[in-house]
Amino acid sequence: MDVASPFSLSLWAILLLSLLGLPIGHAMIAASIIYLLLAGQDMGIAAEQLLNGLYNSWVLLAVPLFLLSAELMNIGSMSDRLLRFCNALVGRFRGGLGHVNVVQSIIFAGMSGSAIADVAGTGKVIIDMMSRGGRYTRSYAAAITAATAVIGPIIPPSIPMVLYALVADTSIGYLFLGGVIPGLLMGLSQMAINSWMAHRLDFPVEKPIPLREIPAITLEALPALLMPVILLGGIYGGVMTPTEAAAVAAAYAFLVSALFYRSITLRQTYDALLSSARSTASIGMLIAGALVFNYVITVENIPESVRTILTGFELTKPVFWLLVNVILLILGCLLEGSTILLVIVPIFVPTAKALGIDLVHFGVVVVFNTMIGLITPPYGLLLFIVAKISDAPLRHVIRDTLPFTAAMIVALAIVTTFPETVLWLPRLLGYQG
Amino acid sequence: MNSSWTQVGAWLQRRAENIAVVMLATMFLAFIIQIAFRYVFNLPVGWPSELSVIAWVWGVLWGAAFVVREQDEIRFDIIYSLVSDRMRRAFAIVTGLALVAIYSISLPAVTDYVMFMKVERSAYLRIRFDWLFAIYVLFAAAMIVRYIWLTWRAIRGDAPTAPDLTTTRAD
Numbered sequence: 001m002d003v004a005s006p007f008s009l010s011l012w013a014i015l016l017l018s019l020l021g022l023p024i025g026h027a028m029i030a031a032s033i034i035y036l037l038l039a040g041q042d043m044g045i046a047a048e049q050l051l052n053g054l055y056n057s058w059v060l061l062a063v064p065l066f067l068l069s070a071e072l073m074n075i076g077s078m079s080d081r082l083l084r085f086c087n088a089l090v091g092r093f094r095g096g097l098g099h100v101n102v103v104q105s106i107i108f109a110g111m112s113g114s115a116i117a118d119v120a121g122t123g124k125v126i127i128d129m130m131s132r133g134g135r136y137t138r139s140y141a142a143a144i145t146a147a148t149a150v151i152g153p154i155i156p157p158s159i160p161m162v163l164y165a166l167v168a169d170t171s172i173g174y175l176f177l178g179g180v181i182p183g184l185l186m187g188l189s190q191m192a193i194n195s196w197m198a199h200r201l202d203f204p205v206e207k208p209i210p211l212r213e214i215p216a217i218t219l220e221a222l223p224a225l226l227m228p229v230i231l232l233g234g235i236y237g238g239v240m241t242p243t244e245a246a247a248v249a250a251a252y253a254f255l256v257s258a259l260f261y262r263s264i265t266l267r268q269t270y271d272a273l274l275s276s277a278r279s280t281a282s283i284g285m286l287i288a289g290a291l292v293f294n295y296v297i298t299v300e301n302i303p304e305s306v307r308t309i310l311t312g313f314e315l316t317k318p319v320f321w322l323l324v325n326v327i328l329l330i331l332g333c334l335l336e337g338s339t340i341l342l343v344i345v346p347i348f349v350p351t352a353k354a355l356g357i358d359l360v361h362f363g364v365v366v367v368f369n370t371m372i373g374l375i376t377p378p379y380g381l382l383l384f385i386v387a388k389i390s391d392a393p394l395r396h397v398i399r400d401t402l403p404f405t406a407a408m409i410v411a412l413a414i415v416t417t418f419p420e421t422v423l424w425l426p427r428l429l430g431y432q433g
Numbered sequence: 434m435n436s437s438w439t440q441v442g443a444w445l446q447r448r449a450e451n452i453a454v455v456m457l458a459t460m461f462l463a464f465i466i467q468i469a470f471r472y473v474f475n476l477p478v479g480w481p482s483e484l485s486v487i488a489w490v491w492g493v494l495w496g497a498a499f500v501v502r503e504q505d506e507i508r509f510d511i512i513y514s515l516v517s518d519r520m521r522r523a524f525a526i527v528t529g530l531a532l533v534a535i536y537s538i539s540l541p542a543v544t545d546y547v548m549f550m551k552v553e554r555s556a557y558l559r560i561r562f563d564w565l566f567a568i569y570v571l572f573a574a575a576m577i578v579r580y581i582w583l584t585w586r587a588i589r590g591d592a593p594t595a596p597d598l599t600t601t602r603a604d
Contacts, residue, residue: 013531021513021521021593022528023506025497026576030535043539044546047573051566054490058482061489064457065464240468247464270454274500277453281496282505288493336507379511 006038007300014293023282024339028289035296046292053291058243059172060287062113062162064280065246069253070117071272076257076264078224079121082107085221087129092208095198097130098144099191105148106187109155110228111249113162115374118149119385127390135204140197142390143400146382148190150371150408153337154364155183157231157245160341160371163287164363167294167346171360172242173235174426174433178364181425182415186368189407197403223256236429283338290342303350310351317355321416324348325369329409332373336381340370358433364422365415372408375401449499453492460488480557487555487565494568498575503583503593522587529584536577544570 002008010031017027029046036043054060073079083104090099104126108118123145130141153160156176165172197203209217218225231249234240240248257264297303310320331340345366352362374382377398387394415421423433467481513521547570550562587593 017528017531018509019512020524020528021508021510022532023508025507026532030532033535033539037538042546043542044549046539047543047546047566047569051490051569054493055486055565058486061460061464061485064460064489064492068457068461239472244464244468247461247468250461251465273454273457274450277450277457277492277496278501278505280457281453281493281501282507284489284493285497285501286507288497334511335509339507 006035007296009038010035010296023285025282025285025287025289028293028343032289032292032296045295049292049295050288053294054284054288057166057291059162059165062157062172062243062246063159063283063287064276065243065250066113066157066159066162067117067279067283068272068276069246069250070112070114070121071276072250072253072257072264072269073111073224074117074121075268075272076253077261078253078257079108080125081221081261082224083122083125085217085225087206088209088214088217091206094205095194095203096206097126097136097141098194098198098203101126101130101144102148102151102187102190102194105151106155106184107225107228109152109183110232111157111224111253112152113157113159113246115149115152115371115382116385118152119145119382119389123149123386124389127386131390137392137396137400138390139392139396140400142386142392142397143404144190144194145390146375146380146386146397147401147404147408148187149382150374151183151186151190153371154179154186154368156180156235157242157249158367160337160367161363162242163338163341164345164367166287167290167342168349168359168363170363171431174360174431175363175367176232176235176242177426177429177431178360178422179367181421182364182368182411185411185414185421186408189411190404193403193407223260227252286338287342293343294346297346303347306347307351307354311354315351315355317357320351320355320357321365324352324366325412325416328366328369329372329376332370333376334379335373336379337370337373340373341366345370358419358423360426360431360433361419361422365412368412368415372405372412375405446499449495453496453500456488456492456495460485460492463488483555483557487558487560490565491568494572498572498579521593522590525587525593526584529580529587532580533577533584536573536580540570540573540577543573 013031013034014027017030018024022030029050032049033043033046036045083100086100086104086107087097090096090103093099104122105118108121112118127138127141127145130136131138152158156179158176158179161175161179162172164170165175227249230252231245234248235242235245254264254269315323328340328344331344349359349362353359374380377383383394383397383401387397390397423431427433463481463485467478467485470481471477513524516524547566548563550566553562554560555562555565583593
């Protein structure tokens with residue numbers, strides 16, 4: 001590649017501007033404008049791509065709506081009641097609160113599309129519960145909370161899968177379904193690690209919740225437990241699209257909190273809207289930047305060139321899978337998941353297609369992979385968040401997440417090697433692939 | 434900084450937030466209306482979905498221009514958060530000047546594009562697209578002003594705050 005070509009200069013501009021701390025969305029827009037200028041094209045194309053891209057990508061509306069529904073679930077006491085229910089269910093075993101943490105995250109994953117929302121919702125409560133009276137170290141409590149939150153975007157609904165569906169032009173419905181078994185697998189692997197740690201470090205057994213209290217606790221949590229049923233039933237019963245399901249989720253969370261639990265004020269509703277509007281704008285700018293830069297990538301035919309180069313090496317499927325997984329895991333240590341999904345993953349999609357890899361399988365694997373990046377240092381958003389809310393030193397939290405990270409990488413290898421783990425459920429519901 | 438100016442700034446900031454909240458609420462309610470019309474009244478209508486898309490486009494660009502705080506921005510923060518305040522000031526000056534220059538150079542061309550879109554109207558609400566897309570011009574102009582301000586602050590000696598790595602994002 002010519003080092004002074006408009007394309008390579010714009011690539012340098014992205015790298016330089018984002019390394020120096022310019023928001024990544026703006027770095028991509030600015031670099032695209034540089035490209036248009038140097039290539040002698042109309043710079044108005046930047047606005048055209050950005051505006052039409054946002055205006056015509058109907059599926060993207062799921063992103064703000066899922067952000068809003070997570071905010072509403074967390075300010076109403078939905079998340080807390082769910083936690084109490086999980087405690088009644090699995091709290092009685094050795095290392096019980098660790099298992100509670102996993103089960104709570106699995107159910108929460110069926111209601112929300114974001115890992116950060118899970119930690120923001122119940123992270124503090126459960127870390128305090130676990131570390132009260134020194135039963136678990138604060139760093140272990142923080143570590144398992146971060147690790148289990150990763151299940152959030154794997155089990156549907158999932159914001160990162162919406163982003164993948166956008167760049168790879170795949171069905172969101174089937175992607176969502178494909179995430180169910182890998183998400184459960186991730187949860188199981190975490191429960192295994194927790195059991196192992198519980199025996200090794202002799203974690204306490206909680207006093208079991210008396211059986212006669214369980215019906216009342218279940219009833220309290222029922223509206224929260226019904227949410228995944230409504231969402232997934234609605235989507236796969238053909239009643240609503242995933243985007244509509246996001247709106248229904250937000251409406252449901254609001255109604256349950258306002259009418260059933262009576263635990264939400266007007267002020268809180270405003271704050272939930274404002275906080276979602278902020279997150280929407282910052283992720284929206286990243287998406288906007290990716291839409292504009294995608295024009296440059298397309299004009300320069302980059303994904304095809306990558307495909308030609310990679311297939312020129314007579315690349316086999318297993319080698320390609322290994323390559324993609326290793327590259328994404330490394331990038332996950334340095335970059336945010338949505339950036340990887342919007343900017344890096346599209347480059348690999350044509351090659352995956354050419355090698356005969358199913359794009360739903362590919363999507364679930366890359367989302368699974370990039371979400372592991374949420375807990376891999378040095379840049380793991382969840383690590384920073386749990387370290388902050390638990391007051392445990394970051395390096396201790398990192399040390400305690402390592403067994404979980406290892407287990408997740410094993411689970412990733414299983415999901416990569418056996419496409420059935422992803423595709424069995426979508427095929428059962430009519431996916432032709 | 435004069436304190437009455439700070440007050441005016443804070444007041445404007447809150448109004449900008451009010452508008453962002455209205456946009457998100459509009460998007461959400463329009464969606465609910467659409468679903469209700471289709472399933473409850475069995476009467477599919479198109480305008481609510483158009484309204485929610487418009488609220489989405491405006492919400493993103495309005496929010497990015499006036500509501501997103503520096504610590505909310507998605508950036509590559511590893512290096513940015515490790516360097517000294519002095520270094521971060523230098524970074525802010527370089528990126529600020531670059532952004533101001535690039536967005537300014539492209540401003541006439543993007544304005545032309547937006548004006549050109551007056552030839553089309555939206556499908557249901559029949560709104561002229563130059564009006565719908567004008568938000569981009571506002572966004573670009575606001576970004577230029579914002580980065581002139583950030584650059585000026587960095588030159589004067591206020592280091593940008595180290596990023597807070599725990600603000601909510603969408604992953």
